[in-house]
Amino acid sequence: xxxxxxxxxxxxxxxxxxxxxxxxxxxxxxxxxxxxxxxxxxxxxxxxxxxxxxxxxxxxxxxxxxxxxxxxxxxxxxxxxxxxxxxxxxxxxxxxxxxxxxxxxxxxxxxxxxxxxxxxxxxxxxxxxxxxxxxxxxxxxxxxxxxxxxxxxxxxxxxxxxxxxxxxxxxxxxxxxxxxxxxxxxxxxxxxxxxxxxxxxxxxxxxxxxxxxxxxxxxxxxxxxxxxxxxxxxxxxxxxxxxxxxxxxxxxxxxxxxxxxxxxxxxxxxxxxxxxxxxxxxxxxxxxxxxxxxxxxxxxxxxxxxxxxxxxxxxxxxxxxxxxxxxxxxxxxxxxxxxxxxxxxxxxx
Numbered sequence: 301x302x303x304x305x306x307x308x309x310x311x312x313x314x315x316x317x318x319x320x321x322x323x324x325x326x327x328x329x330x331x332x333x334x335x336x337x338x339x340x341x342x343x344x345x346x347x348x349x350x351x352x353x354x355x356x357x358x359x360x361x362x363x364x365x366x367x368x369x370x371x372x373x374x375x376x377x378x379x380x381x382x383x384x385x386x387x388x389x390x391x392x393x394x395x396x397x398x399x400x401x402x403x404x405x406x407x408x409x410x411x412x413x414x415x416x417x418x419x420x421x422x423x424x425x426x427x428x429x430x431x432x433x434x435x436x437x438x439x440x441x442x443x444x445x446x447x448x449x450x451x452x453x454x455x456x457x458x459x460x461x462x463x464x465x466x467x468x469x470x471x472x473x474x475x476x477x478x479x480x481x482x483x484x485x486x487x488x489x490x491x492x493x494x495x496x497x498x499x500x501x502x503x504x505x506x507x508x509x510x511x512x513x514x515x516x517x518x519x520x521x522x523x524x525x526x527x528x529x530x531x532x533x534x535x536x537x538x539x540x541x542x543x544x545x546x547x548x549x550x551x552x553x554x555x556x557x558x559x560x561x562x563x564x565x566x567x568x569x570x571x572x573x574x575x576x577x578x579x580x581x582x583x584x585x586x587x588x589x590x591x592x593x594x595x596x597x598x599x600x601x602x603x604x605x606x607x608x609x610x611x612x613x614x615x616x617x618x619x620x621x622x623x624x625x626x627x628x629x630x631x632x633x634x635x636x637x638x639x640x641x642x643x644x645x646x647x648x649x
């Protein structure tokens with residue numbers, strides 16, 4: 301069976317995927333915020349489905365995301381068309397946001413229950429539909445689900461409410477891996493941290509013990525060697541390795557100069573310089589933010605202050621400069637950003 305799962309970008313959303321991974325560890329997972337991202341990722345999944353064989357069973361699961369009436373209508377229509385073309389698709393949406401009420405009343409695949417978190421709904425769904433599911437879960441897993449449920453719908457009298465709050469903070473503040481450039485690693489990082497919480501959920505004052513250990517769990521995930529270091533240095537090294545693994549995809553050109561373009565990294569001084577040192581075939585490094593502000597770094601091969609000035613009236617130092625594009629439009633797709641920047645570079649005198 302082919303499995304596709306789109307979920308939200310908070311603790312509850314990642315909790316849903318931690319559940320579905322028990323049955324579908326090799327599925328396709330995506331995380332979207334509301335609005336444009338939901339539409340883009342639904343389209344991505346529908347495109348991937350059309351690449352599947354009509355002989356394969358397909359489960360398309362959406363959790364912790366409420367669709368508008370128009371979004372639901374369009375999705376229902378496209379799934380129906382695929383089924384008419386002999387695709388074997390099961391569509392299921394599991395959510396708890398009241399704003400999805402109209403859609404839930406119209407479509408049988410849209411399940412809504414405002415009394416439970418999406419994680420709890422998803423857990424109950426898998427318990428009901430997959431006989432071996434509970435056997436695949438760790439002994440404390442149901443307690444973690446309870447904690448997530450308590451914090452997400454704010455059941456402050458629940459015994460695991462404080463534990464859920466720590467988990468919520470842990471997921472929210474685990475921003476060391478950029479989700480736009482490295483969505484799989486970012487998602488795995490969140491899942492790793494939530495899994496680590498299992499060891500504490502039944503302990504006395506477990507929420508305090510977990511809170512004190514989060515820093516070490518982050519270092520454990522980010523450390524690709526046996527040598528200890530600061531969290532900042534480990535994060536930087538992890539980022540450089542991740543960039544190196546995708547550098548062909550992230551490459552842009554300005555005349556005869558070769559550059560690396562990232563999106564929404566921020567604070568690039570350490571990582572950009574480390575990448576350029578490790579990759580002498582690259583001449584410059586660019587990072588563009590969601591509002592069009594750009595940071596440039598170089599290592600004496602090109603004067604990026606001149607490049608910044610030519611591109612967008614910016615400036616700075618030969619090896620560290622900045623600028624801002626007035627006509628930049630935020631996107632959730634790196635490919636759109638790269639196309640925009642490369643066009644600017646191609647037309648820069």
